[in-house]
Structure formats: C-alpha cells, structure tokens
Amino acid sequence: MRIDLHALIKAYDVRGTVPEPFSPDVARAIGTAFAREVVLPAVGDSTGSRPGIVVGHDMRDSGPELVEAFTAGVVALGVDVTRIGLCSTDGLYHASGALDLPGAMFTASHNPAEYNGIKLCRAGARPVGEDSGLTQVRATAQAILDGAAQPPSSAGTGEVHDKETLAEYATFLRDLVDLSAIRPLKVVVDAGNGMGGHTVPAVLGTAAGLPELPLQIVPMYFDLDGTFPNHEANPLEPENLLDLQAAVIAHGADIGLAFDGDADRCFVVDEKGVAVSPSAITTLVGLREVEKEKAAGREATVIHNLITSRAVPDLLSAAGATTVRTRVGHSFIKAHMARHDAVFGGEHSAHYYFRDFFFADTGMLAAMHVLAALGEQSNPLSALGEMYEPYVASGEINSRVADVPAARARVYEAYVTQEGAGQVEVDELDGLTVSHWDGHPQWWFNLRASNTEPLLRLNVEAADHDMMEKVRDDVLLLVRGPAASSEGEETS
Template sequence: MPSSDAVDLSALIKAYDVRGVVPEELNADVARAIGAAFADVVAVPEGASSVVIGHDMRPSGPELVEAFADGIAGRGVDVVLIGLCSTDGLYFASGSLATPGAMFTASHNPAQYNGIKLCRAGARPVGQDTGLARVRELAGEYLGTSVPAVADDERGTVSERDMLAEYAAFLRSLVDLSGIRPLKVVVDAGNGMGGFTVPAVLGTGAGLPELPLDVVPLYFELDGTFPNHEANPLEPANLRDLQAAVVEHGADLGLAFDGDADRCFVVDENGDPVSPSAITALVGLREVAREQAAGHATPTVIHNLITSRVVPDLLTAAGARTVRTRVGHSFIKAQMAENEAVFGGEHSAHYYFRDFFFADTGMLAALHVLAALGGQPHPLSALAEVYQPYVASGEINSRVASVKAARARVVEAYVTQQGAGPVEVDELDGLTVSHWDGHPRWWFNLRASNTEPLLRLNVEAADEDIMEKVRDDVLALVRQGES
C-alpha cells in the first residue's frame, strides 16, 4: 500500500514509458526518484551490476540523466553513460551489454517535453505489467518521503562509453550493401537523432567503409527545439520538405526519421510516400527468404491489426506464419519474443527484428529498403507497387460525446443487421469488421483512444471507390448527431 505521503506520478509514468513537460512534471528530483525505483524494481532483482543510459538532443536531457544516474548509483548499482544516441542505439547497448537500460527521449513530442523509455537486460521492454507500475508507485513513495541511498562506500560507479561505432558496425553486419548499385538518398533527420546516426551507419562517420550511397542531408543539426518542422513523419506536413528535396535532387528515394530515430518513413523517387505496411511486407519477405535459405521452413512474422492485408497475404504465400496483434509496441515485442519471430512491423513505422534483440530499429529497416532497391534495376515506385495493391484511408479521428453510443451505431448497422452482407467480426483491439472474403473486399477497424473521447477509424479496400464508401458510411454513423 503506497504511503499517504506518496506523490501521484500517474500523469507522468504511463503504460509504456515516462513522458511529461519539463520541469513541471519531469525534473531532476523526479528523475532521481525514478532512477532509484528502477534500480530497486528491475536492476537489483535481475542481479544486474549496471544500468546503461542514453539521451537524445533535447536540452533537458543531460541534467535529467545525471539525476537518474545518481538515483541508480545511490542504490549500489553501477551506471554506464553512452551519451547522445538514438532509441535503437540504447536498445543495442542494452542488448550487447546484457544490462538494463534507460533512454531519455520524448520521441516526436514538442521541445518542452522529455521522457524515459526503460528496458530490462537484452532490451526487453518494461511496461505497465512488467514492472513500470511498480516503478511508478515506488518513485512516488520516494518523492513523498526521501530517496534511499546506500552508504557512500557501497555506491555504484558512473562511467562513460561511446558505443556509436559498435552500433553502426552491428547494423552493417546484418545487411550487406556493398554490392548494390549506386543510390542517391535524401535523409530528413528533423533535427533529431538521425542526424547523429545516419553519418555513422550510412556514411563513414564511425570509421566504416564507404557505401555506394550519395546521402543528401536535411536538418542533420541536433536541435531539440525542432526549428524546421516537428520530428514526426507520421504527419504528412512533416514530409513535404523531404518530398520536395527528393524531386529536386533527382534522388532514388527519401528517408525520414522521427526525433529519437527509432521510426523510419520512406518516399519514392517521385516523392510519394511508401506506406509502412508496404515496408513491412518488403522487409518481412527478405527476412523470411533469408530464414528459409538457412533451413528454417516456416518463419514467423508479427504485424498489428491496422497493417494492410497485403502483409499476411504476401507473407503467407511465401511460406511464412503470420501473427496478428493489438496496436502498440509492447504487444508486438511480447509476441516477437513469444513466437521467436524473425520480424515484426506496425502501421506506425516501427519495425522489429529478432536479430536486433526483438527490438525496433528504423535504421535497420532503412538498410533493408536500400538493399532491396539497390539490388535490382527498377525505381522504388515500381518496386513498391506490388506491396501496395490495396487502398487505405489512413487513421481518421472523430471526437464524440459518447464512444459507447457511437460504437453501438456501427455494430447495429454492420454486425446486427448485416446490411453489408456476411462479415467477420473480432474485438482483438477495438472493433474489426471484415468483408475480405466476399465481394467487394473491404475491412475496417474502429478503436477508442485510451486518453480522449475519440474513435480512430482505419479502412482498407480493394479499390478507391469501395474504400471511400465504407469510410464515409462508418464516419456518418460515428458522427451521427455530433455537432
């Protein structure tokens, strides 16, 4: 039972990570308490002798890291500081050093935010049900009373280690680009950590051999105030500079990374976005073929339920087993490990690899795209066409007075009355209604937001007209009577 003096950290420490405004919600005192709690809940019970910590380019990062490290060392656990890194760089450090880790980042959130992504040794996730709830409770207790510390002679040590070169070499070892045709690639780092990792992985910044790549950099200067655009490529407006630059430079493709560079978005030579579902299919097929060549008959690939049906269609046809999961990285990571999956992908452009500690890395996905494109003569638009045969609406949010009532109207029309004909229905994550085995082919998913009175709609169909009809029909039901 938490102490009556405990501080409520539920607004800061969410289901999967820590994220809040600095210094109102997240400051040095809070970071120190969370560090001590992380040591007590994760590091010490695991028998870990150290915790590895990295941070992105946000100005508040170094002070928060110092306090967090002090909280850990105060519990008798050593700290290894790796300094500036991407989130997948921290996962690499946790995996290769076999130690718990903490990444200070707020991903694509605005400059006034910071946060912490925590993991167990081997980059295994720490979420609501795997220790984060207890970290939140214990950190709140420590803030309400005092942060405990061992005697001075028992304190953990704090050391520094640069792991960028090791990270870059490890990724290069997983995908061979040395024999591809020369490619010109524009990379928009959005002033985020891609500006730090791309020169090391795709260039010679970490001392690796030169690749047949002509990299045109956009916004590589590390700046946590994001002066050019938000580092969130999921928003179409944040891709415009990249799209224009690809066309201007006559590039073969463009890559965009989010703030902590764990997600990667791709545009083709015409500046048109290649959907994350298409990238999931492309990379998944490459990983499946590699596994089969190594004698593994039926590799497993994970995808969430919002990804295009092209993913299970193509992968199943290639002899893979596919597993459909709920939306969210914790679900994907859990299923990746449980199924020993070789690869996993999400519609949000998170890509997970067994050979990268079952963790997500946008950079490794980018290497696969470059290898696939450079290993054949056709442009990316032609290569991607086979992976994008269907038409999707993208995610559409509707603010409603009653999520329950709006959902009920959709169920009545599409399930109870079955006005659209026989459909398949499941509630793995929200409401999914599928007419994929009938004619015309379509499906939609309607999910409620966890934090707002919003319903999120995704529709996919075999052609544009059907997609638009289903989209408009469902939206009319959801928004019926709403002002």
C-alpha cells in the same frame, strides 16, 4: 502540489512536459523505482559483479539534467550506470543488447520541444511496459514522491562510467545488411533535427570509420536541435514529409528517408516523391527476412499488428511464412517476437522489429533493407512499392467524442447487429475490427479507443478507393455526431 504519475507514466513509457510535471525530482524517483523494481529483482541473490544499467538521451536540452537526476536515483541503490550520451533509441537498444544490461533512453520521440520522457527496457532490450514492470515502477516512484516510501539516504554505492557506443552500433548494423555491392543510389535523408543526424553519417557514411558505401547522401536538417526549427520530427504526419518529397524530386534522387526525433522509426518516399506505406515496407523487409530463413533451412514467423494492410499476411503467407497478428503497441509486438522467435515484425506506425536486433525496433536497419532491395535490382522504388500495396487505406483518423463507449456501440449496432449479422467477421483483439474481406466488395475497418484521451481511432482498407471512402465516411458519421471534432493522423 502533488504530482500524479499516472499522467506521466503511460502504458509503454514515461512522457510529459518539462519541468512540470517531469522534473529532476521525478526523474530521480523513477530511477530509484526502476532499480528497485526491475534491475535488482533480475539479479536476485546471485553473486559476482555489481548490477548495472545503460542510459542514453536524445538531443533535447532537458536530457542531461534529467539523466543526472535519474542516475542519482539508480546509484543510490548500489547499481552502476553506464552513460552512452547522445544516441538514438535503437542505439540504446543496441547497447542494452550488446552489454546485456537494462536500459533507459531519455526521449520524447516526435513530441514537441517542451516534452521529454523515458523508454525503459530490461537486459537484452526486452521491453518494460504496463504489463511487464512499468506499473510497479510507477507505484514505487509515486510512493517515494508522496513520502510513503523513503528513498535511499546513503550517498550511493553505484559507480558511473561513460562509454562511446556509436561506432559499435554502426558496425553491428553494417554486418547485418551488406550494402557494398548495390548499384549507386542517391538518397535524400530528412533527420528532422533529430537523432538521425547523429546516426546516419555513422551507419550510411564514414563517420564511424567504416568503408564508404555506394550511396550519395543528401542531408536535410542534420543539425541536432530539440526545438525542431524546421518541422515536427513526426513523419507520420503528411505535412512533415513535404520538404523531403520536394527534395527527392529536385535532386532526382532514387529514394527519400525520414526519421522521427529519436530515429527509431523510418518513413520512405519513392523517386516520384510519393510516400510508401509502412505496410508495404513491412512486406518488403519481411520477405527479405523470410527468404534468409528459408535459405538457412528454418521456418519463418513474422509479426504484424492488426492495423497493417491485409497484403502483409497475404503476401508473407504466400512466401511460406507464418504470420501472427497482434494488438497495437511495441510491448505486444516485442512480446510476440520473443515468444514465437519471430524473424521480423512490423507496425502501421513504421516501427520495425528484428530478431537479429534483440527483437527490438530499429528504423535504421529497416532503411538498410529497403536500400538493399532497391539497389540489388534495376527497377525504381515506385515499381517495388506497387507490388506490396495492392489495396487502398485511409490512414489513421482520430475523432474526439464525448462518450467513447456510446460511439463505439453505434458502430457495432450498425455493422454487426443490424446489417452485418452473418455477413461480416468481427473480432475485439484491439478495439472493434469488422471485416467483409471474403465477400464483395472487399473492405475492413478497425475502431479502437485511445489509452489516454477521449479519442476513437479509425483505420479503413478496401480493394478500391471508392469503397474505402464509403466505409470511412459511414463509420465517421456514426462516430462523430453533430458536436464532434476530428483530429488528423497521429502516431501510436
């Protein structure tokens, strides 16, 4: 049966169930296509050492076999492969940046056990997305699988090397944020049986041979297990934070941290067991990075996507930063990070990007900044969070609809054409954003379509809870109709 790679290779990465449609044969074809379309063109006609890539994988059982097949496809084109084994996605980005090599991370992030995938990047952890090479990779891999393009027939001339990079990754992060002089903190960490169980002991503990920090780590679900026996490794879903919230209160901890499956995202819980929004974390970390830039006599730019709270640009602009608003999606954020030489970027989904980390996203570095901000003063985290969370947000609400354009048109008609003419601001940077922020009452919403499913995603924010609920409910009534069904919050 023919495999259509459009269902497997999406806008930002490769993601699918194993062994079908994501089989070793598919992984090998993608490896060959990646080498042919991304790696070799970057080398061009230059002479010198042989081109190479770095490859890592998370704790999923299917990872090693897929890595082996992918590697075979790469070396068949004369490209060397440095395998770093078990790692987090930001660990792979660090290796790509430190070694100046393109990279491939085998992970399905927060998806269930039967899934796996690949996150691809160019040298220096630069993104490979739909508009930056992934479309060409998909087309070439599809041609190989269909027999329209012949894969290399040689035994392969590239070489495979193994390298341990965890200690280097931990040292790199420790050098970016000094936690040695903060007050003692008790920190509950829920790794969700994902790669946080591998990286936290190295970065925040002493597993990598680094000096001890004034942190008492209370570990939860640190055993690496790609079947996720305790809960899904997706902290954006509120039910997956319940164990952490209870543990923070039970242990009298100062803070709780939750990582997703590949540990590139980090979610924060305060000492009361209350989740701190990623928008508040974006502001908190962004202000720290802005102050660092100002102290060095440099102007600071911070990137945020259009779903983050209005407090993010308001507070960062007040601190002297230039803020740049982007579409949702890591490839857009990373492109703007590099284009504007931005010091930091944040998304509503708890992806945090740092210029000091090759313009890539790392949940661990964001967590370290939060620990530093908390430990450098005496107030509890809940007090800090209140400073950066002045408004009320709905969270992302997904609605499955039979006709996405028609549902969107109903909302546009009601809020823009009929009632909103001259009273609201409208933009279509990513979906439909309608804002009544300059008037009273203050509110805005964004409604955007999923790239892969018949879903509309709604985010609402207002100055008070009653207005948020009113706008949320009114828009959902227009979107759903009598036969529609809703789905809970979902990661991007």
